[in-house]
Amino acid sequence: MNTDTLNQTNAASSEVVLKSTLAKQAAPRLSLLTSEQKNKALLLMADALVAEAPSIMLANAKDLQRGQESGIAQSLLDRLALNEQRIAAMAEGLRQVVELPDPIGDTLEEITRPNGLHIRKLRVPLGVIGIIYEARPNVTVDAAALCLKTGNAVVLRGGSSALSSNERIIEVLHAALAKSDVPADALQLVTDPSRSSVDEMLTLNGLLDVLIPRGGRSLIQNVVNNATVPVIETGAGVCHTYVDASADYEMALKIAINAKVQRPSVCNSMETLIIHERFAAAHLAAIADQFTALNVELRGCAEAQKLVPAIKPAAGEDWDTEYNDYILNIRIVSGLDEALEHIRHHSTLHSECIVTEDEANAVRFLQEVDAAAVYHNVSTRFTDGFEFGFGAEIGISTQKLHARGPMGLPALTSTKYVVRGNGQIRG
Amino acid sequence: MNTDTLNQTNAASSEVVLKSTLAKQAAPRLSLLTSEQKNKALLLMADALVAEAPSIMLANAKDLQRGQESGIAQSLLDRLALNEQRIAAMAEGLRQVVELPDPIGDTLEEITRPNGLHIRKLRVPLGVIGIIYEARPNVTVDAAALCLKTGNAVVLRGGSSALSSNERIIEVLHAALAKSDVPADALQLVTDPSRSSVDEMLTLNGLLDVLIPRGGRSLIQNVVNNATVPVIETGAGVCHTYVDASADYEMALKIAINAKVQRPSVCNSMETLIIHERFAAAHLAAIADQFTALNVELRGCAEAQKLVPAIKPAAGEDWDTEYNDYILNIRIVSGLDEALEHIRHHSTLHSECIVTEDEANAVRFLQEVDAAAVYHNVSTRFTDGFEFGFGAEIGISTQKLHARGPMGLPALTSTKYVVRGNGQIRG
Numbered sequence: 001m002n003t004d005t006l007n008q009t010n011a012a013s014s015e016v017v018l019k020s021t022l023a024k025q026a027a028p029r030l031s032l033l034t035s036e037q038k039n040k041a042l043l044l045m046a047d048a049l050v051a052e053a054p055s056i057m058l059a060n061a062k063d064l065q066r067g068q069e070s071g072i073a074q075s076l077l078d079r080l081a082l083n084e085q086r087i088a089a090m091a092e093g094l095r096q097v098v099e100l101p102d103p104i105g106d107t108l109e110e111i112t113r114p115n116g117l118h119i120r121k122l123r124v125p126l127g128v129i130g131i132i133y134e135a136r137p138n139v140t141v142d143a144a145a146l147c148l149k150t151g152n153a154v155v156l157r158g159g160s161s162a163l164s165s166n167e168r169i170i171e172v173l174h175a176a177l178a179k180s181d182v183p184a185d186a187l188q189l190v191t192d193p194s195r196s197s198v199d200e201m202l203t204l205n206g207l208l209d210v211l212i213p214r215g216g217r218s219l220i221q222n223v224v225n226n227a228t229v230p231v232i233e234t235g236a237g238v239c240h241t242y243v244d245a246s247a248d249y250e251m252a253l254k255i256a257i258n259a260k261v262q263r264p265s266v267c268n269s270m271e272t273l274i275i276h277e278r279f280a281a282a283h284l285a286a287i288a289d290q291f292t293a294l295n296v297e298l299r300g301c302a303e304a305q306k307l308v309p310a311i312k313p314a315a316g317e318d319w320d321t322e323y324n325d326y327i328l329n330i331r332i333v334s335g336l337d338e339a340l341e342h343i344r345h346h347s348t349l350h351s352e353c354i355v356t357e358d359e360a361n362a363v364r365f366l367q368e369v370d371a372a373a374v375y376h377n378v379s380t381r382f383t384d385g386f387e388f389g390f391g392a393e394i395g396i397s398t399q400k401l402h403a404r405g406p407m408g409l410p411a412l413t414s415t416k417y418v419v420r421g422n423g424q425i426r427g
Numbered sequence: 428m429n430t431d432t433l434n435q436t437n438a439a440s441s442e443v444v445l446k447s448t449l450a451k452q453a454a455p456r457l458s459l460l461t462s463e464q465k466n467k468a469l470l471l472m473a474d475a476l477v478a479e480a481p482s483i484m485l486a487n488a489k490d491l492q493r494g495q496e497s498g499i500a501q502s503l504l505d506r507l508a509l510n511e512q513r514i515a516a517m518a519e520g521l522r523q524v525v526e527l528p529d530p531i532g533d534t535l536e537e538i539t540r541p542n543g544l545h546i547r548k549l550r551v552p553l554g555v556i557g558i559i560y561e562a563r564p565n566v567t568v569d570a571a572a573l574c575l576k577t578g579n580a581v582v583l584r585g586g587s588s589a590l591s592s593n594e595r596i597i598e599v600l601h602a603a604l605a606k607s608d609v610p611a612d613a614l615q616l617v618t619d620p621s622r623s624s625v626d627e628m629l630t631l632n633g634l635l636d637v638l639i640p641r642g643g644r645s646l647i648q649n650v651v652n653n654a655t656v657p658v659i660e661t662g663a664g665v666c667h668t669y670v671d672a673s674a675d676y677e678m679a680l681k682i683a684i685n686a687k688v689q690r691p692s693v694c695n696s697m698e699t700l701i702i703h704e705r706f707a708a709a710h711l712a713a714i715a716d717q718f719t720a721l722n723v724e725l726r727g728c729a730e731a732q733k734l735v736p737a738i739k740p741a742a743g744e745d746w747d748t749e750y751n752d753y754i755l756n757i758r759i760v761s762g763l764d765e766a767l768e769h770i771r772h773h774s775t776l777h778s779e780c781i782v783t784e785d786e787a788n789a790v791r792f793l794q795e796v797d798a799a800a801v802y803h804n805v806s807t808r809f810t811d812g813f814e815f816g817f818g819a820e821i822g823i824s825t826q827k828l829h830a831r832g833p834m835g836l837p838a839l840t841s842t843k844y845v846v847r848g849n850g851q852i853r854g
Binding site for chain 1: 455458459538540544546551553554632636637651652655657658659660675678681682684685689771789793794795797798799800801802803804805806808809810814815816826827828829831832833841842843844845846847848849850851852853
């Protein structure tokens, strides 16, 4: 933080600036704590959530009532609602984070130079992480836990529909932190529900080290397009499954159905099924029947419609749409090259799959497709920090810098070179 | 690249968009080449530079003449000027890059999950890298070499003062690439000298994967503040050396002088010397004499001026200024805590040093100072990819995401998860 930032802090007095300043001031102390000190704080947080479940549910009831009055969708109300089980699950999540290895202080490289310099590259916290997210109050607890475990202070800006719940949760967590060595100021919640509090966070260079947006496309695009603070982009997934000529029918069907309907609302679900023309000639009718029986609306290219007239025509933008819904595009191709071409033009570089028994085609697909995760004979639904065995996930990065794909604890760290010598100077 | 980007590409026809599109189209082919194929191209490029030295110097003469006519500073003309030795050095740089290990394809993690999924995390190219830089034409060759070696296409936007030199260099390199397996389109030079060509690059999401600005503060700030393409920030260094009470006088003097005057124009040179009050009482007069003899102008806090009246008062902004010149701030402190506080407020998180014989103070400094490189009893001038033994350097990152400190070849890579199975679906 240089003088400019300090002046800015003094001159302005918005909630975002004040709370970010407190987080920034707490970050150095937090960064020096041992894993034991941080874990003790996380366990106190878990216990406090369980003990305070009634008051948290009371606050949640206010959010639910406000939501009902303002007519938000039932699906959003469902995601917003807290009960004892959900609060217990949040506490259990905290205890799982305690069990994870702490990456801070790990030595990533060690170099001794001919001139005697000893260089160590160490993992260190990022500093202060800003997280901008939407409705679900469990993100408040998750994000706080992952940031604190990695020695980072955190400024949370949750959705206004969960404000009462989030405020109560943060009060409870602050009371728990007061009994620990983790400075309570390291955990901040922005309560200003206006859009301007988000806008302010986007350009708070010097106070916030990183921004992680979590939510829908418009939230993420707003952050990516307007932030001057470095961003880790998460989320958008237009994912494809390509069924090659040699694919095993049963396997292909099982993988395609899983990728589409096991949980259509998430970013790693499939939006477009690409099928080799020979496989399609033999099996598209049966596949279409299966999807239709599962209430999936089918849209497709002209070839697909020729084979199965019930398939509706896909419009141009359909091929680039993340439906997050029971809708599937079907594209028939002449072979792997055309499939790769389609993916190159329409992929959001998230998760892409080939189903094939042809090893050469599998290898080409895995090499040539540029995405965070590429799959051979596996549903794209596995792109997930827990499924990869990371034990935690702050999100799925769809950018290429810093972290790509499911992000575990190391994605919340930076590095520092520690160099020791005995008077070396440069010639 | 989704449909939006394609439409944008079709609608616009600026040089930046056209050349970035060509680079984007070449990137997949380049990403699949072996190390041998890429190295062969780099050697051809080196040979071509040497063979075409006369025509490159001819083009350079045009830049120099234009520079003289427009009255640019002699120091800039010196940096711009090419001769046979400098061109041979560029070729030698290319040959050194050939010798470096190729990080592409390296396995960073390998996981087998209980359900049989086999997950490998591989290093892959970033895609297309945009580099925005200033005068020196050797950056054109360096940056091209490092990007191509790591399988990345590159769009170079050099300073207009070196335009003729850069155009000829790129012609020579393109002719060399035509004899190799590296697609010549993977190497692009933007020749539009107007500011708008830079502005266009900043928001070319979908065509450019990363931007790396290299140059002065205003160039870097423009990129950081206005880019929507992810940026690797390099450069600005307000670096401190703290001389502790227990420091060895000869060592402290040697390190401080090296950090300031060995090459004042670079980012890892020292701008402020912080001195413990006891050490200052004993040695500041002698230290000031040494710096004055080296033509370094001294500015300082009130305490420093009391000890050495010849020291001028430092104004508020001096403590945050990267002089890149023969000017040094001197700050007297009561001890380590005050030194850490000063650094926390004024550091650009680049390179920071403590000179001390007190191990506990050294450890505290190395732990508590948040910077890309922290030093004990070593000049800050060592923050450099070559000095760290990386064999190459695309710049020194002063951000915390992706890469921090000197960036070797791995900083120009991303990762990809390759997942293989036999029909796994998510339950």
